[in-house]
Amino acid sequence: MGSLRNKRxxxxxxxxxxxxxxxxxxxxxxGDGAQVRVxxxxxxxxxxxxxxxxxxxxxxxxxELLDTAAEAAMGHIELARWADLILIAPASANFIARLCxxxxxxxxxxxxxxxxxxxxxxxxMNKHMWENSATQKNLQQLREQAVHIFGPAAGYQxxxxxxxxxxxxxxxxxxxxxxLFSTGLxxxxxxxxxxGPTREALDPVRYISNHSSGKMGYALARAATEAGxxxxxxxGPVQLEPPERIKIIAVESAADMLSATLEEVEGxxxxxxxAAVADYRPASVAEQKIKKNDxxxxxQLVKNxxxxxxxxxxxxxxxxxxxxxxxxxxxxxxxQKLHKKNLDLVIANDVSDATIGFNSEDNRVLLVQPGxxxxxxxxxxxxxxxxxxxxxxxxxSSSKLKTSQS
Ligand code: PMT
Numbered sequence: 001m002g003s004l005r006n007k008r009x010x011x012x013x014x015x016x017x018x019x020x021x022x023x024x025x026x027x028x029x030x031g032d033g034a035q036v037r038v039x040x041x042x043x044x045x046x047x048x049x050x051x052x053x054x055x056x057x058x059x060x061x062x063x064e065l066l067d068t069a070a071e072a073a074m075g076h077i078e079l080a081r082w083a084d085l086i087l088i089a090p091a092s093a094n095f096i097a098r099l100c101x102x103x104x105x106x107x108x109x110x111x112x113x114x115x116x117x118x119x120x121x122x123x124x125m126n127k128h129m130w131e132n133s134a135t136q137k138n139l140q141q142l143r144e145q146a147v148h149i150f151g152p153a154a155g156y157q158x159x160x161x162x163x164x165x166x167x168x169x170x171x172x173x174x175x176x177x178x179x180l181f182s183t184g185l186x187x188x189x190x191x192x193x194x195x196g197p198t199r200e201a202l203d204p205v206r207y208i209s210n211h212s213s214g215k216m217g218y219a220l221a222r223a224a225t226e227a228g229x230x231x232x233x234x235x236g237p238v239q240l241e242p243p244e245r246i247k248i249i250a251v252e253s254a255a256d257m258l259s260a261t262l263e264e265v266e267g268x269x270x271x272x273x274x275a276a277v278a279d280y281r282p283a284s285v286a287e288q289k290i291k292k293n294d295x296x297x298x299x300q301l302v303k304n305x306x307x308x309x310x311x312x313x314x315x316x317x318x319x320x321x322x323x324x325x326x327x328x329x330x331x332x333x334x335x336q337k338l339h340k341k342n343l344d345l346v347i348a349n350d351v352s353d354a355t356i357g358f359n360s361e362d363n364r365v366l367l368v369q370p371g372x373x374x375x376x377x378x379x380x381x382x383x384x385x386x387x388x389x390x391x392x393x394x395x396x397s398s399s400k401l402k403t404s405q406s
Contacts, residue, residue: 003178003226005033005244006382010083010117012108013053015043017158018090018124018167022048025089026056028174038062039079039108041095065107076107080114081362084383087177088112089150090124090167093135099147100138116379116387118180120148122173127163150176181386185393187228190268192318193221194261194275194307196236198254202299203286210276213359214238216323217274219385221246224270227389232268234260236275254278254304265311268318270392273308276325276358280304309341319396321345324368327352334368345369345395347388367391 009029013022022038029036038053038061050061062079088095088108095108099121104110112119121142129135130152139149151168168176195217199207214235221233222243232247234257242248249264251257254277265271280301290297312320322343324334327350334348346368351357356364356378364378365388376387 003032003182004029004174006222007034007084007181008082008380008382009034009036009177010079010086010111011036011038011053011057012086012088012091012095012111013038013040013044013048014088014090014092014095014108015041015046016090016092016124016167017047019044019047021167021170022089023052023056025170025173026053028170029087029177030057032174032178034174034177037079037082039111041106041108043092043094062107065105065110067107076110077114079107079111080117081379083111083115083117084380084386085117085177085180086112086115086119087122087150087173088120089122089173091121093123093125093129093132096121096123096135096138096142100141100145116377117383118146118148120150120177120180122150122167123152123165124167125152125165126157126159127161127165130163130165148176148180181226183227183390185227185390186224186270186396189229189270189396190232191221191224191229191270191272192232192234192261192264192268193217193224193272194234194236194257194277195221196238197276198236198257198278198304199252200254200278200281200304201252201285202282203288203290205289208278208280208282208301210278211358212236212238212276214240215359215361215381216363216385217272218243219381220272220274220388222382223385223389224272226386227393229270232264234264234275254281254307258305258307258310261307261311265314265318266316270321270396271308271311271318272321272392273311274323275307277307278304306341308343312342319344319392319399321347321392324348325351325357330366331368331373334366335373338368338370344399345392369395 036057037059054061104113153166154164196214197210197212199209201207225231234249249260283300283302308322324337326333330348334346338346348366349357367374
């Protein structure tokens with residue numbers, strides 16, 4: 001299985017004879033581990049039926065921009081947020097021109113306009129259309145807009161011509177899509193990440209905890225590994241599949257998480273504290289189940305050690321990144337945490353909004369560093385993790401540069 005594992009690929013199919021290859025492309029993307037959803041332009045449905053692509057992808061195919069049923073569930077904004085990658089294959093000369101000019105006159109072009117994910121096009125057209133200077137100018141502009149151009153291949157064309165303009169083979173396209181996520185930005189680096197909640201025991205059957213699902217921390221661990229890092233994930237109790245190629249240390253309490261962290265951060269380049277660590281724990285843990293004897297019950301709590309601040313205070317410390325889960329004054333409290341805990345970066349999220357933060361698919365964050373902050377828009381946690389890892393890798397290189405110059 002390739003590096004599209006857990007990636008969400010939105011396959012855009014436009015009108016062209018190569019649309020029949022989209023069926024095989026879905027299989028190749030799935031074989032490389034991706035979840036696939038399909039958006040077809042009206043012209044694409046003349047070449048292959050939505051039913052075929054629905055059966056193969058296992059998801060309903062989206063067709064209309066103004067579809068009342070779709071707007072309730074997977075409308076253009078939801079589709080745009082869902083995707084880690086939008087792959088348009090085949091991409092007709094007409095669609096390339098529309099994408100280049102930022103048109104939003106059908107569902108696929110609107111999703112592209114609304115998305116923050118990577119976009120790749122696999123051109124498929126007659127060789128003269130491919131060679132046309134207008135097409136080439138459009139492609140150049142798309143490259144400048146960071147759109148990836150996959151292919152085309154050369155060979156026999158449906159119209160009888162021989163030359164460049166055939167859509168790349170599905171297997172090759174899937175490999176090119178995988179390569180977009182294997183950036184090598186953290187090649188040879190050790191990254192330690194905490195994720196999920198902690199559980200602070202009251203007695204043998206009860207504990208204090210919170211709603212962290214671990215999704216944000218697990219997505220970061222995957223993104224770091226895709227970027228080439230040797231990743232260690234220290235995880236509180238969660239219901240998530242253990243990611244591949246990652247050392248996982250399962251812990252329960254803040255104390256367990258601290259000792260695992262201190263062991264693993266030795267020699268690490270980056271530490272990211274995404275876990276929702278309980279700030280307090282019961283002062284004592286009853287040996288037997290606490291009995292329901294009184295009408296009122298009081299639990300004395302004591303402060304837990306602050307894991308991320310402990311790492312940031314080490315003499316030999318990795319680049320240290322914390323989160324801030326706030327319900328108000330996001331930037332103000334995040335800046336306080338940055339300074340108080342001596343962090344290199346705080347990733348602040350507003351956990352009062354149920355659509356982002358705890359146990360949601362999406363998140364929206366503010367990146368707070370000494371003297372500067374940058375807001376990222378709402379996106380799925382996997383895509384956000386990729387962008388956060390890119391940011392953190394750049395921070396690591398610039399901090400290394402500063403150290404070597406001083
Ligand atoms: O797991 P999900 O459902 O995907 O949700 C993601 C998330 C909301 C949990 C995540 O994005 C997040 O915000 N994680 C940090 C939650 C938190 O505990 O925030 P805080 O503001 O209370 O703590 C600030 C920082 O100190 C965090 O990096 C935290 O890991 C760290 N901390 C806190 C207390 C403590 N005793 N030790 C710590 O290391």
